């Protein structure tokens with residue numbers, strides 16, 4: 057047996073160890089304003105049910121107002137001994153109202169339905185904050201696309217030159233992904249607009265309280281939960297929120313990776329603004345893409361928050377288990393990370409200098425117009441199988457002579473195939489290749505203009 061952990065001392069040591077393990081005030085204190093809002097709503101339904109007189113309700117609301125003020129200015133804070141934000145605020149109320157009145161608020165509610173409700177309220181507020189920051193980024197990217205509406209760049213697959221595309225088309229592809237993330241946040245909010253308050257510990261309340269009134273009071277547009285066990289035990293709203301924030305992180309990291317590559321000497325597609333990049337402590341020539349790298353790095357952390365949370369939830373029996381206290385830190389962290397990352401990222405993208413000459417110089421390189429030869433032949437009635445072969449022969453001929461496709465002579469074209477008349481040159485320039493892809497969603501300036509209009513309309517209602 058360890059020294060000092062005898063029968064009597066063990067109680068003390070055990071109590072302290074448990075309190076230390078159990079305490080969550082250091083991370084759930086941010087739920088305090090929501091807890092107080094929940095208490096106000098709860099006091100009103102207690103009154104409605106005849107369990108608080110009008111006078112008691114008034115004094116209760118006044119006590120909650122004073123507590124809220126003291127929380128806001130830091131006069132009142134939770135301690136390790138309080139365990140969590142809910143018990144701490146209950147202590148605060150008892151101190152302000154006395155045990156007689158203060159002790160009445162606990163009737164008909166449990167920390168289990170409280171925390172499930174307040175957590176939804178907190179995340180719904182932050183979904184709106186993150187949605188707003190996302191819209192700022194989408195606007196910056198739309199601005200970047202509009203400011204370079206006619207710039208061509210090499211489009212890539214497998215990171216190899218594939219076909220020329222408009223830079224605006226490429227940038228808007230990222231905007232499309234972010235629009236879906238914004239839509240996910242809105243749809244998630246719709247699913248989360250249901251209040252568990254009134255579920256009690258798990259079985260509901262016998263006191264005739266009105267959960268629908270609490271839900272309306274707390275801004276839950278879809279009323280209260282239909283099942284008190286589910287209301288207290290469900291955390292899929294947290295997991296889904298963690299997924300959406302992880303997805304946003306992943307989408308940012310894909311943009312970030314491209315900015316990092318574009319910013320290299322070898323690519324030289326973009327230059328980062330001084331205010332949104334960092335120098336090196338020893339190499340004066342360096343301009344490091346730290347914001348993009350941090351975005352890439354933080355996406356890993358956001359994914360970790362999601363997987364950690366799912367692991368916590370896996371195989372938990374109904375209803376509430378203390379494991380669920382582990383649900384908050386990961387998504388609080390996801391909110392915190394995105395809320396500092398997004399503004400910096402938006403600034404980086406909004407201030408990017410694009411080197412159009414460099415992009416346009418490389419747009420036709422790497423035989424990226426070979427597909428245009430094949431499609432030109434198809435438009436003239438040549439079967440695609442043959443057209444593909446002929447275009448391949450053109451590439452081989454160029455490789456043999458170390459030239460580009462538009463440098464092939466009329467004689468060389470004719471020798472490859474009689475179908476290759478000199479008119480083929482019409483598609484061997486980048487503007488022609490771009491303009492030909494004018495179908496919906498294509499990279500032609502006309503199609504990209506349509507896309508830009510749609511994206512802007514979508515952003516306006518977001």
Ligand code: ARG
Nearest residue numbers: 080140167168171376380381
């Ligand atoms: N702080 C806890 C949580 O976040 C809620 C407390 C519920 N505790 C309990 N013993 N029922 O999950």
